Amino acid sequence: MFPILSVMTYIPLLGMIVILALPRNNPNLVRWVAVVATALPLALGVYLYMHFDRTTASMQFVEQFDWIKPFNIQYYMGIDGLSIPMVLLTVLLSFLCIIASWGIENGVKGYYAMFLFLETGMMGVFCALDFFLFFLFWEIMLLPMYFLIGIWGGKEKVYAAIKFFLYTLFGSVLMLLVMVGMYYYSEPHTFNLLQLAQGHQFVGKTIALFGYSLPLDKLFWIGLFIGFAIKVPVWPFHTWLPWAHVEAPTAVSVILAGVLLKMGTYGILRMNYPILPEATLWASNFMMILGVINILYGAFCAMAQKDLKKLVAYSSVSHMGYVIVGMASFTTAGVNGAVLQMFNHGTSTAMLFLLVGIIYDRVHHRWIVKPDGSKGFGGIASVVPVYTGVMAIALFASLGLPGLSGFISEALVFLGAFSNPKFQTYVVIGSLGILLGAAYLLWMFMRVFLGPLNEEHKDLKDMNWRETFTLIPLCVLVIVLGVYPMPVLNLMGSTLAKLLTLFS
Amino acid sequence: MTAETLHNIKLLAPEVCLTFFLCFLFVVDGLFPKTRTNKFSMITTVVACIAGILLTCKVGKTPEAYFGGLVVNDGFTKFFRYFFFFTAAVSSYVAFGSKEIETRSRMEFSLLLLCTTIGMSIMAAASNLLVLYMGIEMVSIISFVMAGFKRDNLKSNEASFKYLVFGGVASGFMIYGFSLMYGLTGSLNYPQMAAYLTAAQGNFGLVFWLALVLIYGGLAYKISAFPMHFWAPDVYEGAPTPIATFFSVGPKAAGFAALLRMLLTVFAVKTAEGNWQMINGISLTHVIAVISALTMVVGNLSAIGQTNVKRILAYSSIAHVGYMLMGLVTLDRSGLTAILFYLIAYCAMNLGAFWVVGVVANLRGREDLDAFRGLGWSMPVLGICMGIFIFSLTGIPMFSGFIGKFLIFGSIIKSGGYLWLVLLGVMNSVVSLYYYIKILKSMWLDRPESPESLKLSTYHAVGLVGLAIPTVVLGLYFTPILEFAERTLSNLL
Structure with missing residues (x-):
């Protein structure tokens, strides 16, 4: 063979x-x-x-x-x-x-x-x-x-x-x-x-x-x-x-x-x-607690960041918390959601990092708010529309907007965890993370892309063919898996079902 | 000459062969002054070592004691002969590529090196306290001379003197311990001593323990284990780098050979399953565990603050002794096999690391971390080889050092006890990364201030790659060497 x-x-x-x-x-x-x-x-x-x-x-x-x-x-x-x-x-x-x-x-x-x-x-x-x-x-x-x-x-x-x-x-x-x-x-x-x-x-x-x-x-x-x-x-x-x-x-x-x-x-x-x-x-309780801490801690840290890349980095901490919560729930939905979240976070966070890298290559900084308190960006949506569009997709996928990939996995994770009566309190606390996630990501989007244009960046160039090429496959995956996650869920279904028989 | 004498001399053939080459060099030195400065003596040394290795393969297939039980020829002896001859050959090659060994003293160096090698070989074969002492002194006294090889360099002289004073005290300890042991057991031969100790059933009195401590003092000095390790960094730093290269592997392994043989044949007996057991009334496992723990902790923690790479490697070599001693705690086959494997892995990676330092020292005239700045970029082969040696010393998988640690830790976990020692051991390897990586950081992460075009000579590249290959190969496939080490142990007389 x-x-x-x-x-x-x-x-x-x-x-x-x-x-x-x-x-x-x-x-x-x-x-x-x-x-x-x-x-x-x-x-x-x-x-x-x-x-x-x-x-x-x-x-x-x-x-x-x-x-x-x-x-x-x-x-x-x-x-x-x-x-x-x-x-x-x-x-x-x-x-x-x-x-x-x-x-x-x-x-x-x-x-x-x-x-x-x-x-x-x-x-x-x-x-x-x-x-x-x-x-x-x-x-x-x-x-x-x-x-x-x-x-x-x-x-x-x-x-x-x-x-x-x-x-x-x-x-x-x-x-x-x-x-x-x-x-x-x-x-x-x-x-x-x-x-x-x-x-x-x-x-x-x-x-x-x-x-x-x-x-x-x-x-x-x-x-x-x-x-x-x-x-x-x-x-x-x-x-x-x-x-x-x-x-x-x-x-x-x-x-x-x-x-x-x-x-x-x-x-x-x-x-x-x-x-x-x-x-x-x-150890399941312990894992669940750590998972919830991860979600909230990561989200709060992300919210406090002035550096775009650091924000994305802390958002990873928060999103990996969902995976832990899903895993620790020992339910079919939860564990499937966790593995799906591993895949989806892989695509959406990759997009975010690539996008941050693109803007950094152009302007050599990535401050949302500069250390001296002035705005790093602002209103660049009007200069780089394509870039803004892709960023919006990545960001909404990451915060779990229905119709994009992150929503399905996060929903599965919380559904699964909630259906285990032991963990309902944790889920209620943990689901705050979704709210916080929306808050820090949208706040970032607002400060960087919307509002009046920062004159420093009025000559910003939009994405070139190479950058677009790296983002298209990820974009497609994020949208397709948001609408129809079965291609990935099918792959892991039987394996995870067998894994869960150990815990029933 | 009786047939028995002839047979005995035949068993000693590798050492005799080296002695012959040594005498030959003496004569040549007198007759042809030109050979003092050219590479003739190096070639002769390498040939002598290869001949020694071949003879070791040939003679004495069955383990036996000879010369009235003064020395033994068994798998163990052979293992260390291979080891020493290989180390000597490599050291000679290293030294002749270095500017630190002046051209005019090349012949002297070769003579001294061959002489030490014979001494080390005797240490590994000795089965009698006096012969052992002779071997140790032969190695020590010549080492003092070698440490001071740069005669007009203050540091080298200091190293030599420190080595001498420390060595003198240590061998004083040891010979005192030997004499006490002789007084107690009535014999200098290992088997007779073991017989007495077995018969005594634990009633030894204070004098036995005193003798044990004194003997340990002497041996600990040779292997640079706690608390007799202080000399190592100063001596390695002061001695010319090729000689430090040799010191960090050769005499150290010889010390291990003597320690292992004495421990296994005098203070322990072989059990039916092929493991060893301490003689009734002598329980040293706790002591060995504590010594091993202290040695690695002291070695690693002292290395952290160093900026001279030779000193870093010197302290790291102390830490490695600590790891190797861990294999002695359980006194079973797997632990001892692990020590032998570790020695082999250590030989290649440590020779390599010191060699790189030697190359840099030649290039820059100093060997602090700054001297390594950006060298990876200007001499990639040197940088990659150093990467392999350093990662192997740290114990990262894919390199032989990891397998050594894997075997050592495995032997202790297998025994079910001393979990604290294993935990300490792995934490130590994390700590060691912190100082090892500084060297690689300097070589690769820091850019050179000004771009310089340097080239690594083929002479060094061949040798370094030659040591890097076994370091990688043994990390990925180690069955043959493992089996070789197993055979060595089962042949121990």
Whole structure:
């Protein structure tokens, strides 16, 4: 059988090697190689979408063979309904980001090489079904990310890069311990995620720390959760996010918000839920509270921002809160809504970051209100109508206007959570987030695009063909999935239904 | 000469071979003065090391003690012979590409290096306290000379003197410990000592513990473990970089070889399952755990404030000793295999990292973080290789250092105890990222003030890539090396 997942994963890596071998003085050649190296996985992604069997919850396109025998480590790739939306999001956003990065002028070779390496890491995380392999991809993503933020970022790039790296490494070493622990406490010893999920292996076992005996499964759950929560990011582990997102170059912010954040929630659904269901139920209240805090905290922070990009960054914190709430509800609607929200937030926030990047390229600032108190923009809707239109779509999708994608997923999340009687109070509090979301986004829209025109920007140019090209596919997705979300919901239905049987 | 003597000499063939090359160099040095300054002595050293490796493969397939039990030839001896000969060959190659080793003293350097290598080899093979002491002194005394190799440099002299004073005290401790141990057990041979300790059933008296502490003091100095680690940063900083490169791997591993053999054959006995158990009445696991914890914490925390890259790497090498000692806590196969694997990984990545520092020191004449500024952009191969070494030292997956840590942490988690030690270990690797990344930040994130056209010579590029490849390959596929380490252990006499 054709190893389609591996091919999708390693084409970018191959592209990276080719780019490193290219001469330094021809940046356009480098760019086109990168386009090809991301377009091929995108094409294969379309093939996956066409041939994915929506009726089964089992793994598809599986590749499995022994890799490191003494530890029973396998090279095990495969996708199910949980991973395929993320895989599709990854290939799509990577391709668009390569095009959106056309304006990078210095260190072109290094930039594109790192970007392609990053795509390999992301693909691997979503396809790996062996914990060791998963961990490997999870960590190698950090390396290109560090350099992408640290070399091509904004003013505070060095601080942002190291903060991102340290936070994520802190989470991953906990994950490493859980990984090794799961291996030695499972019978037979294995890293296979599907085998680990069988038979509730860790329930009732204990481990000693300073003479206290601690329940193993809850300890594992906490270790994994912290590792993933840092990536999501769940309050109070979110402080790396505003730095990394704001300082990163546009395309990297898009990947960060569009794909990397989803890895956190994906990991929780892939590992905590099926492997440690008892502990997950035990922690559901806790998750719900964190989710609600995320929604409200993110929204309030976003409202206070004077920097456009920071506002979008904090809106991600708020929107990932919906995902946590949906996941913690343990209802069909809630969990489906959560995964759909992961996908939808990926598209809408990518649009927002791309749009912020476009305006930043033009005027080299992105103040809503300048530090000296004067207006950063104002009334630019009359100068850049197309840009304003696209921004409006992205913004309304993000705040959950009916008819656009965000509405469906947010509605599902709250419907699901509300139907679980345990969580009704939380939902009532959490749904305030929608109101706040509308408030900060519309307020921003008003201050930047409406009102009297700020004379500084009367010569602003509208989007060029390249920028339009990166936004069209996302625009289409946002509108189509807002009207008819079934293409994505169908993909994940059976997998999530099977996952939920663990909790009924 | 009896057949037995011949057989014994045959088992010692690798060391004999190195000695032969050493004498050969002496003679050549006298007869052809030209060889003092050209690359002849380096080539001879590398050839000697390769010959040593080949001979190690050939001789003594079955583990046995020889020369009346003074030395043993087993998997363990062989493992460390390979290790030392490889390290020596690489160090020699590094040194001859460096301006820090003056051309006129190239021959001296080769002679000293070969001599130390023989000493290290003896340390790994010794099964008798006196032979061990001989090996240790052979390595130490020559190391003092090597540390002061830049004779007209104040720092180098200081390093040499510090090393000498510290080393003298440490070996004083150790020989005192040895003599106490001899008085107690009535023997200098490991097996007889173990037999006495087993028979004593835990009734040793204070003198045994005193001897143990003194011996540990000596060995801790060799491996630069807490609390005898203070010398390392000063000596590494002062010594010429190629020599620091060698110090950070060779003598340290030799110390580990001696420590492991002594611990496993004198103070512990092999159990039926192929693990080890401390002799009744000697329970050192808690002590080792605490020492390992202190070593890595002290190493890592001290490294944070440093600005000289050689000092950063020196402290980091102390921290790595802490990680390796973790593998001793459980005293089972998996932990010991992990230590051996870690040594191999450490060898490649640490030699590489120090080598890069040496290249930069040659280029700029200093080795603080500022000297690295923007070098990744002007010399990409150097920058990428350093990236690989640094990430491997941090323990990021895909590189061999991660596998080392994975195996070490795994062995402790497997045992079910010492969870605090593992937690401390992983937190330490997060802390270590903070100072390691400063080097990469300087190389890649900071732009050079003025664009300069620099080129990494092929000589260095070949060597660095040669060390970077195993660092990556071992991170992705480590089964053969793991099995090799397992075999080594099962062959321990």
